[in-house]
Amino acid sequence: MAVTAASFINKFATTQNEFDTARLTDYIARYETITLIELFGKELYDLYVAGIAGADPIYEFLRDAFTVQLDNGVLLDSRGVDDIILGVVYFYYHRDNYTQQTINGGVKNTGENSENVTVFVSNIQARWDEAIGSYHSIQLYLLENDGVYPTFLGLKKSILQLF
Numbered sequence: 001m002a003v004t005a006a007s008f009i010n011k012f013a014t015t016q017n018e019f020d021t022a023r024l025t026d027y028i029a030r031y032e033t034i035t036l037i038e039l040f041g042k043e044l045y046d047l048y049v050a051g052i053a054g055a056d057p058i059y060e061f062l063r064d065a066f067t068v069q070l071d072n073g074v075l076l077d078s079r080g081v082d083d084i085i086l087g088v089v090y091f092y093y094h095r096d097n098y099t100q101q102t103i104n105g106g107v108k109n110t111g112e113n114s115e116n117v118t119v120f121v122s123n124i125q126a127r128w129d130e131a132i133g134s135y136h137s138i139q140l141y142l143l144e145n146d147g148v149y150p151t152f153l154g155l156k157k158s159i160l161q162l163f
Contacts, residue, residue, distance in 0.1 A: 003028055003085045012086045012127065014093065027093045028085070035088050036081070039135055040142075041153030058148055062138055070144055076137040079130070084138075087131025094124045129159045 005024045008014040014024060037045045051059030065080040135157055142152040 003032060003082050003089070007082070007086060008090065012090050014090065023097075024089075024093060027089050027096075031089050031092055032085050035085060038155040038157065039081075039084070039138060041151065041155075043151040043153065044142075044149060047151065062141070066137075066141075068141060070140075074140070076141050078134040078137040078141070080134065081138075084131045084134050087127045087134075091124050091128040091131070125160050132157050132159055 005016060005021045005028070008016070008024065014020070016024060036048070039045075040048055048059050048062065050056075052063060063081045065083070066076070066078050068076045070076065139152075139154050139156070142149045142154070146152065
């Protein structure tokens with residue numbers, strides 16, 4: 001499954017109309033490739049893209065959800081690459097759209113019968129943290145299997161600490 005605006009359902013549900021869908025599509029284009037390059041490193045990213053196109057099982061394994069227990073007992077649980085992209089895009093999209101920029105500066109929208117909630121309460125932190133959990137699982141799997149993936153040079157991302 002490739003991530004599209006239509007992918008933002010269920011846990012990642014995002015209200016969309018013709019304007020929001022275009023904006024969400026822009027966020028996917030902005031963050032999908034860079035997130036994958038950061039996950040794998042540039043060289044492994046290029047091999048991953050070619051491997052997925054060629055249906056190579058070692059890259060399909062990374063793309064799909066997996067749960068693996070290492071010899072030292074560590075449990076690696078990844079919900080898959082698309083889940084990572086959904087979580088990262090969800091985070092940036094909702095974080096950036098919490099306020100709107102006007103000529104007078106940043107403003108927060110208010111509804112007639114509603115009240116905005118904090119970033120923590122709106123669960124965007126949880127979406128990020130779950131995505132980064134899968135991100136870490138994939139990276140640990142790559143490190144444990146460096147004979148299969150010798151070009152791994154991914155960057156570490158952090159779980160958000162709001163407290």
